[in-house]
Amino acid sequence: MLDCAIIGGGPAGLTAGLYATRGGLENVVMFEKGMPGGQITLSSEIENYPGATAHNLSGMDFMMPWLEQCQRFGLRHEMAEVTRVSHTKGGAFVIHTSDGKTQEAKSVIVGTGSTPKKAGFIGEEAYFGRGVSTCATCDGFFYKGKAVAVIGGGDTALEEALYLAKICTNVTLIHRRGSFRASPNTIKRLKATANIELVLNATVDEVFGDEMGVMGIRVTLEDHSTREINVPGVFVFIGNNVNNQVLRQEDGTFLCDMTPTGEVKVNLKMETSLKGLFATGDMRQDAPKQVVCAASDGAVAALQAIAYVDGH
Amino acid sequence: MLDCAIIGGGPAGLTAGLYATRGGLENVVMFEKGMPGGQITLSSEIENYPGATAHNLSGMDFMMPWLEQCQRFGLRHEMAEVTRVSHTKGGAFVIHTSDGKTQEAKSVIVGTGSTPKKAGFIGEEAYFGRGVSTCATCDGFFYKGKAVAVIGGGDTALEEALYLAKICTNVTLIHRRGSFRASPNTIKRLKATANIELVLNATVDEVFGDEMGVMGIRVTLEDHSTREINVPGVFVFIGNNVNNQVLRQEDGTFLCDMTPTGEVKVNLKMETSLKGLFATGDMRQDAPKQVVCAASDGAVAALQAIAYVDGH
Numbered sequence: 031m032l033d034c035a036i037i038g039g040g041p042a043g044l045t046a047g048l049y050a051t052r053g054g055l056e057n058v059v060m061f062e063k064g065m066p067g068g069q070i071t072l073s074s075e076i077e078n079y080p081g082a083t084a085h086n087l088s089g090m091d092f093m094m095p096w097l098e099q100c101q102r103f104g105l106r107h108e109m110a111e112v113t114r115v116s117h118t119k120g121g122a123f124v125i126h127t128s129d130g131k132t133q134e135a136k137s138v139i140v141g142t143g144s145t146p147k148k149a150g151f152i153g154e155e156a157y158f159g160r161g162v163s164t165c166a167t168c169d170g171f172f173y174k175g176k177a178v179a180v181i182g183g184g185d186t187a188l189e190e191a192l193y194l195a196k197i198c199t200n201v202t203l204i205h206r207r208g209s210f211r212a213s214p215n216t217i218k219r220l221k222a223t224a225n226i227e228l229v230l231n232a233t234v235d236e237v238f239g240d241e242m243g244v245m246g247i248r249v250t251l252e253d254h255s256t257r258e259i260n261v262p263g264v265f266v267f268i269g270n271n272v273n274n275q276v277l278r279q280e281d282g283t284f285l286c287d288m289t290p291t292g293e294v295k296v297n298l299k300m301e302t303s304l305k306g307l308f309a310t311g312d313m314r315q316d317a318p319k320q321v322v323c324a325a326s327d328g329a330v331a332a333l334q335a336i337a338y339v340d341g342h
Numbered sequence: 343m344l345d346c347a348i349i350g351g352g353p354a355g356l357t358a359g360l361y362a363t364r365g366g367l368e369n370v371v372m373f374e375k376g377m378p379g380g381q382i383t384l385s386s387e388i389e390n391y392p393g394a395t396a397h398n399l400s401g402m403d404f405m406m407p408w409l410e411q412c413q414r415f416g417l418r419h420e421m422a423e424v425t426r427v428s429h430t431k432g433g434a435f436v437i438h439t440s441d442g443k444t445q446e447a448k449s450v451i452v453g454t455g456s457t458p459k460k461a462g463f464i465g466e467e468a469y470f471g472r473g474v475s476t477c478a479t480c481d482g483f484f485y486k487g488k489a490v491a492v493i494g495g496g497d498t499a500l501e502e503a504l505y506l507a508k509i510c511t512n513v514t515l516i517h518r519r520g521s522f523r524a525s526p527n528t529i530k531r532l533k534a535t536a537n538i539e540l541v542l543n544a545t546v547d548e549v550f551g552d553e554m555g556v557m558g559i560r561v562t563l564e565d566h567s568t569r570e571i572n573v574p575g576v577f578v579f580i581g582n583n584v585n586n587q588v589l590r591q592e593d594g595t596f597l598c599d600m601t602p603t604g605e606v607k608v609n610l611k612m613e614t615s616l617k618g619l620f621a622t623g624d625m626r627q628d629a630p631k632q633v634v635c636a637a638s639d640g641a642v643a644a645l646q647a648i649a650y651v652d653g654h
Contacts, residue, residue: 045392045634052390052483054508077414078364080357080637081394083407095395102389103483167645171364171415192652196366219653298610298628316610318642322357325392326638330630333479340504341531 034335035125035135036060036105037112037276040068041321042141042311044096045328046335047105050139053336058104059133061125063111067093069143069312070321074159075172079321089159112276115140115285117304121342136342137335140294141310141328142273144319149181149266153237153244161244162237162264165319166190169263170197178263179204179247181234185212187267188220194265201226202259204249206233229257237264272313289315300331306338346647347437347447348372348417349424349588352380353633354453354623356408357640358647359417362451365648370416371445373437375423379405381455381624382633386471387484391633401471424588427452427597429616433654448654449647452606453622453640454585456631461493461578465549465556473556474549474576477631478502481575482509490575491516491559493546497524499579500532506577513538514571516561518545541569549576584625601627612643618650 033055036043039062050058060066073089076082082092101107111128115138118124123135146164148154154162163169170178170193178198180191183205195201203220208230210217220226231252239245246260272292277285286302286309287295293316294302294309302309310327312319345367348355351374362370372378385401388394394404413419423440427450430436435447458476460466466474475481482490482505490510492503495517507513515532520542522529532538543564551557558572584604589597598614598621599607605628606614606621614621622639624631 041392048390048392049479053479053505054482077411078360078641079393080353080360080408080411081391081404083411092393096392099389099392099395167361167365170366189649193365193648196648196652215653296610298608318645320638320641322634322641323638326632326635329390329632329634333630336505336508337501340508341527 031057031122032059032133032135033057033339034137034139034332035123035133036139036141037115037125038062038141038143038311039064039066039107040141040143040311040324041070041093041096042324042328043139044100045325046139046141046310046332048100048103049329049332050335051103051105053332055336055339056104059106059108061108061110061112061127063109066097066107068324072159073168076168076321077171078168114278115276116279117285121306123306136339137306137308139308139310139328139331139335140276140313141324142276142313144270144272144312146266147269147271149234149268151234151236153239154266157237157239157244157264161239161262162266164266166193166265167318167320169265170194173198173263175199176263177202177261178265179259179261180265180267181205182267183207183210183212184267184269185216186270188212188216190265190267191226192216192219192223195223195226199225202229202261203227204229204232204234204247207231229259232257274313293317299334300327301334306335308334343369343434344371344445344447345369345651346449346451346644347435347445348451348453349427349437350374350453350455350623351376351378351419352453352455352623352636353382353405353408354636354640355451356412357637358451358453358622358644359640360412360415361641361644362647363415363417365644367648367651368416371418371420373420373422373424373439375421378409378419380636384471385480388480388633389483390480426590427588427619428591429597433618435618448651449618449620451620451622451640451643451647452588452625453636454588454625456582456584456624458578459581459583461546461580463546463548465551466578469549469551469556469576473551473574474578476578478505478577479630479632481577482506485510485575487511488575489514489573490577491571491573492577492579493517494579495519495522495524496579496581497528498582500524500528502577502579503538504528504531504535507535507538511537514541514573515539516541516544516546516559519543541571544569586625605629611646612639613646618647620646
């Protein structure tokens, strides 16, 4: 039986592996079907991880040293896709993988992240990480003193537009409806912000650019006319899929308590409602979706898992 | 008026400064009377901060790049000692410094850390960071396959001894009393752990060694005899002073809700019970006392402070 199974190989899972093995757990496996590193490896530049001070550091170059470091103390990486985590009456966890096999574990740390929804316009994937972003906190500063466009009309889109308005000269908020599904106070703040322009009832057709990156966005308005907005940055906030599938049981319920939006409920110790099960990174409630925060979650969860395993 | 005042210049304060300024707050000051960097700069080696992969990296060398990085976006460092943070009826915060001056701020992030208590034996300070440690999670692994001594008899000492017992060959737990002030379950686990030896009713006289580091510890037993225990590592867990003085008001109360042990109560957003006031790092409840966790707290608090300032 594993001392600890870690599901997901992003910053949270890797750091959990580092702390769990360095803290003396001996049978620790990180399940990650792809290459470890997580969503950040798609970023063209990272400058807000404390200690990562190189200029023009790509997400991929940033994460590569983590793999060796986090496996230095005995963490094993299993390239398998976890389909489900279940829990036996005896208190053990069972890790089900897509090859039909199962492994038992005394404790489980999940960190499978979340996936921003795609809007589906032309150029969205081609320019992702080169002008198209899904994280204002991460990438907003790269457009300091420039104009950007934001796509979306929910709370996150509006909050991110407000965040960007403090950094950028102009923010054009493009929304396919005529009104917002967001809290009244956020809408009020948005409308009171001088450098945010609203383009409502508009469909995004295309993000265009050249080999250097994005140059602008083309939208179709309510009257079927087309408008081009010249911006080097386009932020898409039309929703987020929490990767919580591994916690879903055969009867449709989840292994632990979740928020209405599908994130895992945790406390400051990253404990879920089920003893021995910890949740970390972008999949847990109130996640700030930053590498340093996911890494911290992994460390916290591993220290708790060590104490949990030791106590049983 | 400052947009945000940051009290303390450790990993939490520095990261808060990085995120607050990069997120567009313009008047951000970090108050730190000494050189920024925090407690970790006293460590002789750090190997569990994800991404810091250099071998034999000292705490000082590890933190130096943070200073430039975290000030790259406009964070100002004020070399002043904050004596108190108060709150006006109008909702502003007032930062009182030891030079008798005051400055107002819209939001405050405190991260003043905590200070492990000294036991007072000979060699404790001289060998600190070279064999004497106050953090098993940080330094335990450096004694993998070796024997260590632990000093203390409370919950933390026992938990840290259990943590070390998974990594080290032998743990000698030295306690000045004949019984422990810890939870019954922890005491039970301690007594059930084969490689932990208890030396009770014992006073630590001296940690001795040479220029390479610690070689052993000398204790006086109940019958006044002396015993030498040859270990390269000595962990001291006799309590912790939370540096919460800046939150104490003139009438003796605190600015926000605290735990019975003097840590600041926070939620996952690092919000305290007082709006606009955030607490981070080792001074907040359930702090894992790891650099990556303090840094994460700083990032979380800054993102919340930006939204708070923007909303007012």
